[in-house]
Amino acid sequence: MAEPMTPDEVVRALTHWRVPFRRVDGWRTRNRNKVGPWGPVYGLVVHHTGDDADDKIDLDLIVRGRAGLPGPLAQFGCDDDGTIWLVACGRANHAGGGDPRVLGAVIEESYGGYPPKSREHTGSDGSTDGNNNFYGVETFYSGSKAPTAQARRSLVLLAAAICHHHGWSAKSVIGHKEWSDWKSDPGHVDMKAFRKAVARRLREGPPNPVDQDVYLERAARRLRAASIHLVLADQNLKRAIDEGAKVRVIRGRTRASAEATKEDAARLGRQ
Numbered sequence: 001m002a003e004p005m006t007p008d009e010v011v012r013a014l015t016h017w018r019v020p021f022r023r024v025d026g027w028r029t030r031n032r033n034k035v036g037p038w039g040p041v042y043g044l045v046v047h048h049t050g051d052d053a054d055d056k057i058d059l060d061l062i063v064r065g066r067a068g069l070p071g072p073l074a075q076f077g078c079d080d081d082g083t084i085w086l087v088a089c090g091r092a093n094h095a096g097g098g099d100p101r102v103l104g105a106v107i108e109e110s111y112g113g114y115p116p117k118s119r120e121h122t123g124s125d126g127s128t129d130g131n132n133n134f135y136g137v138e139t140f141y142s143g144s145k146a147p148t149a150q151a152r153r154s155l156v157l158l159a160a161a162i163c164h165h166h167g168w169s170a171k172s173v174i175g176h177k178e179w180s181d182w183k184s185d186p187g188h189v190d191m192k193a194f195r196k197a198v199a200r201r202l203r204e205g206p207p208n209p210v211d212q213d214v215y216l217e218r219a220a221r222r223l224r225a226a227s228i229h230l231v232l233a234d235q236n237l238k239r240a241i242d243e244g245a246k247v248r249v250i251r252g253r254t255r256a257s258a259e260a261t262k263e264d265a266a267r268l269g270r271q
């Protein structure tokens, strides 16, 4: 099952895993297949773009590339709000050269917390080209601090969707810094902990629809503090928020709708 996913399979997998995603025009046929092989695929490499530019600028960069590095620069982008952008389908310019020992460890999924430390990078004598074998997701942040909670949550869902499609474990997901000894991305993401979150998501399956988008009404702010604490104390709701579920505050709703949100929380508790 190392055939790369088709565009339809990508959409099906991401929909099933409730990954919040949007399509960049032309993504189905955007790739660099003409310059090298694509597949067999063995895993997913997580990246950061390395800047805190406007997400639109980062997205444009990944689609087009930059001087000396033609796009697409990944199959997927992940913005600060946790939207996964479908950029390309096929070979992309993201992983570059890396260590074949790491590739072997990913294929075997046999390593402990971390794959063997990479000793290779683009252009080094013993390197192998990761663009042949890895999907890539570029996360739109500088790496000088952690990605947003929403971005991290969506990255975990995306990784779970891809691993589940191929029958892989979370050990098929690595950071660029684990592939190339030149790289430090994704910054402030411990990949062992990240893989643990992916493994847990794979065990638990796709999130509940209610987890996807938790609405806390502005009216709830006017309820007694005790009521609000009651809502937030619900473990499942709290976990959804911890995992980066979007909390949207809507102006002008009634107390009744705030109460309905409490009911949602109670329902979550029973699921």
Ligand SMILES: [Zn+2]
Pocket (backbone or CB within 6 Å): 046, 047, 048, 094, 176, 183, 185
């Ligand atoms: Zn990278």
